[in-house]
Amino acid sequence: MSTVLTPPESAATPPAGPPSGRWHRRVAWHLRHNPKRELWLAWWTLVVFYNLFFPMFFVVAQVQPPPQPSWDLATQVHWFHERHLGIPIGFGIIFAIAGMTAVNNALIAYSMRRMSTSRAFGYAYLLIYSLSAIPGLLLLCIALIVGTLRPERDPKVIGWLYDFAFLSFDGTMGVFLIGSLIWMVAILIDKNRVFPKWFGYLNLCNALTEVVVAPCWIFQRGVLAWNGQIAWWLDMVVFGVYQVTFVVMLFQMIRREDFGTGPLPDLPRKNT
Amino acid sequence: MADPPGLQVENGAEDSRVPRKALRRSEGELILLWTLPATAIVWVSAFFLFPGFMPPMSPTMSADQVAAFYRDPAHLPQIRYSMIVFNWFGASLIPILTLIVMQIRRMAHRTPIFSYAMLGCVAGAPTLFLVANVCWLLAAFRPERSPELTQLLNDFAWITFTILVPFLIGQSVILALAIYFDDQPRPIFNRWVAHFNLLVAASLVPAAFVGISLSGPLAWDGVLSFWLKNVAIGVWVVVMGVVLGQAVYRERAEIQRRGEELDSA
Amino acid sequence: MTDVAETNKRARFVPGQPDMWAFVLFETLVFTAYFGFYLFYRARSPELFLHSQAQLDLRVGVFNTLVLLLSSWSVARCVQSSRAGAYRAALRDVYITAACAAVFLSSKMFEWARLVRLGDGVDSNDFSTYYFFLTGIHFVHLLIGFVVLGIVVYQLRSPERRSQELVETCATYWHTVDFLWVLIFALLYVVR
Numbered sequence: 001m002s003t004v005l006t007p008p009e010s011a012a013t014p015p016a017g018p019p020s021g022r023w024h025r026r027v028a029w030h031l032r033h034n035p036k037r038e039l040w041l042a043w044w045t046l047v048v049f050y051n052l053f054f055p056m057f058f059v060v061a062q063v064q065p066p067p068q069p070s071w072d073l074a075t076q077v078h079w080f081h082e083r084h085l086g087i088p089i090g091f092g093i094i095f096a097i098a099g100m101t102a103v104n105n106a107l108i109a110y111s112m113r114r115m116s117t118s119r120a121f122g123y124a125y126l127l128i129y130s131l132s133a134i135p136g137l138l139l140l141c142i143a144l145i146v147g148t149l150r151p152e153r154d155p156k157v158i159g160w161l162y163d164f165a166f167l168s169f170d171g172t173m174g175v176f177l178i179g180s181l182i183w184m185v186a187i188l189i190d191k192n193r194v195f196p197k198w199f200g201y202l203n204l205c206n207a208l209t210e211v212v213v214a215p216c217w218i219f220q221r222g223v224l225a226w227n228g229q230i231a232w233w234l235d236m237v238v239f240g241v242y243q244v245t246f247v248v249m250l251f252q253m254i255r256r257e258d259f260g261t262g263p264l265p266d267l268p269r270k271n272t
Numbered sequence: 273m274a275d276p277p278g279l280q281v282e283n284g285a286e287d288s289r290v291p292r293k294a295l296r297r298s299e300g301e302l303i304l305l306w307t308l309p310a311t312a313i314v315w316v317s318a319f320f321l322f323p324g325f326m327p328p329m330s331p332t333m334s335a336d337q338v339a340a341f342y343r344d345p346a347h348l349p350q351i352r353y354s355m356i357v358f359n360w361f362g363a364s365l366i367p368i369l370t371l372i373v374m375q376i377r378r379m380a381h382r383t384p385i386f387s388y389a390m391l392g393c394v395a396g397a398p399t400l401f402l403v404a405n406v407c408w409l410l411a412a413f414r415p416e417r418s419p420e421l422t423q424l425l426n427d428f429a430w431i432t433f434t435i436l437v438p439f440l441i442g443q444s445v446i447l448a449l450a451i452y453f454d455d456q457p458r459p460i461f462n463r464w465v466a467h468f469n470l471l472v473a474a475s476l477v478p479a480a481f482v483g484i485s486l487s488g489p490l491a492w493d494g495v496l497s498f499w500l501k502n503v504a505i506g507v508w509v510v511v512m513g514v515v516l517g518q519a520v521y522r523e524r525a526e527i528q529r530r531g532e533e534l535d536s537a
Numbered sequence: 538m539t540d541v542a543e544t545n546k547r548a549r550f551v552p553g554q555p556d557m558w559a560f561v562l563f564e565t566l567v568f569t570a571y572f573g574f575y576l577f578y579r580a581r582s583p584e585l586f587l588h589s590q591a592q593l594d595l596r597v598g599v600f601n602t603l604v605l606l607l608s609s610w611s612v613a614r615c616v617q618s619s620r621a622g623a624y625r626a627a628l629r630d631v632y633i634t635a636a637c638a639a640v641f642l643s644s645k646m647f648e649w650a651r652l653v654r655l656g657d658g659v660d661s662n663d664f665s666t667y668y669f670f671l672t673g674i675h676f677v678h679l680l681i682g683f684v685v686l687g688i689v690v691y692q693l694r695s696p697e698r699r700s701q702e703l704v705e706t707c708a709t710y711w712h713t714v715d716f717l718w719v720l721i722f723a724l725l726y727v728v729r
Binding site: 196197198200201202204205208209211212215218219222223224229230234238 | 574663
């Protein structure tokens with residue numbers, strides 16, 4: 001039985017459509033009238049967040065790609081010194097927007113709520129990802145900020161902060177591993193066809209990538225070090241593919257959403 | 273979580289049996305609500321007890337000065353006791369935040385996304401605060417430690433304490449959005465609460481940039497990162513406490529009234 | 538019923554869920570990247586790699602390969618039996634597959650223990666790193682394979698749940714695990 005509120009207009013195309021013309025008027029109309037506005041708001045939050053997140057890490061703070069574990073202390077101190085403004089500013093922006101991850105996780109948890117599976121999946125995912133941001137991201141950003149704070153600090157202490165930060169980043173993937181597996185299981189046993197099965201398997205690929213990163217705790221150089229070709233570069237490629245894919249998958253889900261509890265309808269095919 | 277009465281309107285369930293079963297179980301929420309004044313008193317007392325807060329310690333203190341601060345026999349017990357109290361009560365805001373989540377669920381939304389997002393935020397700030405708390409306690413545990421290490425712990429604690437704003441900003445923005453999207457004749461929270469939350473969120477943003485300098489308004493003892501941030505949090509707790517209390521009491525009256533209507537029907 | 542006709546049509550086109558083949562392709566690409574790194578670094582220091590490779594026992598490698606090939610054969614037989622409706626035979630084949638996998642796993646763990654005792658642990662030299670990494674990640678895939686076999690057993694045991702498509706999908710995964718091992722075996726043990 002579906003508990004759908006059926007307004008006179010269909011969920012996809014309301015009759016008194018958005019006004020044509022300037023984009024801000026259309027956006028304002030959607031914010032007020034589109035039945036899926038909450039979902040679209042969440043989706044756009046996701047997109048905006050990632051579009052800010054990666055440039056902050058790669059360009060402003062320049063902490064990715066990561067430096068080498070095998071550098072001597074003097075080089076590490078120099079690395080921090082080069083970034084004494086980039087890191088606080090870049091991470092400042094990250095900390096200002098990190099609350100958006102709650103919205104991202106909420107959208108994914110919602111996708112699991114829409115499935116035919118138990119709500120436990122969504123709640124478990126929400127919990128795991130909400131708390132994983134602390135050891136997996138925020139603490140290491142704090143460590144790096146503390147590292148740039150005082151150039152005269154003892155190099156051995158700087159070395160400790162350096163290790164702590166980069167090992168936290170690569171080495172706390174266990175959380176994301178379990179989270180991906182939960183989403184995978186939910187997708188694979190879901191009967192509402194919210195996502196295609198291959199996306200479930202992609203979650204498995206992502207989970208396996210998190211496993212591959214674990215040797216960074218053992219190696220100070222080579223392909224499995226925290227900056228190694230396998231532990232970082234290949235991992236980033238897989239992760240990047242996964243990110244883009246799930247953003248697109250969520251987009252499709254929202255377009256197909258009918259607010260029911262049965263199988264999600266497919267999108268009407270376009271006649272070309 | 274059972275669907276609250278607010279959403280039942282959409283299902284159009286006129287069945288007289290359904291509303292009674294669907295009445296939200298709100299026993300005990302008043303108890304949780306009234307922990308807020310107690311929490312506030314405890315926090316404010318601990319805040320003033322910690323010698324590093326009033327006035328806030330300067331980031332420009334050298335390692336020896338920091339070590340001296342922790343070694344000062346007048347300061348040491350105050351540091352330890354205030355931080356222990358914070359350690360006990362650090363998480364006590366979470367029940368209040370969860371009450372706000374319950375109120376968001378009553379709003380006229382199509383999806384539970386806002387309540388999920390809010391839930392995702394509520395544990396974040398207390399967790400980061402506890403990290404800072406532990407660092408301060410560690411620094412005070414062996415004051416005879418080398419001054420550089422004490423300074424490191426002190427830096428870590430202060431930066432974490434100042435920069436724990438992302439979840440607070442997140443929860444204010446999410447709450448504001450939830451209120452803006454609450455399209456019903458009698459919204460759960462008034463519009464001004466949403467504007468207020470956005471204002472608070474904006475006040476917390478400068479604190480994220482605490483790492484930029486050791487002095488000035490953005491430093492951890494500065495106008496923006498310390499005073500504006502902590503005052504904003506304090507005002508938020510007070511205002512939201514009052515507003516939440518009103519919402520909870522209003523809901524209880526409504527539940528009671530509906531229960532009486534059913535009894536008389 | 539059009540559903541049955543469609544499933545049959547898809548069964549003729551590709552066995553099991555097409556989605557699983559997407560996964561197979563992706564994993565193969567990832568492993569190709571791993572192999573690529575291995576070959577690149579091997580070319581940079583061929584003597585070191587050759588010397589360390591000599592520590593590996595080729596006979597054990599051959600034994601492991603044969604065991605996995607046997608498991609692939611038994612899982613293929615299982616699919617055939619299941620297609621013909623002979624579910625008891627299919628279940629027996631799945632158990633044979635699981636047994637082969639268990640033999641492989643224990644053999645692998647003994648081999649690792651032996652190498653570590655000889656001093657060729659995971660961080661002793663570059664070749665050992667690759668060896669333990671590749672066999673380790675394959676080991677993880679094999680462990681997942683046990684879960685997959687469990688799904689097959691679950692499907693076959695009860696009449697209502699039987700889904701030929703799911704059985705074939707799981708068999709596809711198993712063949713992939715075997716295929717990856719053959720590649721690893723060729724690269725690490727044979728190519729000298």
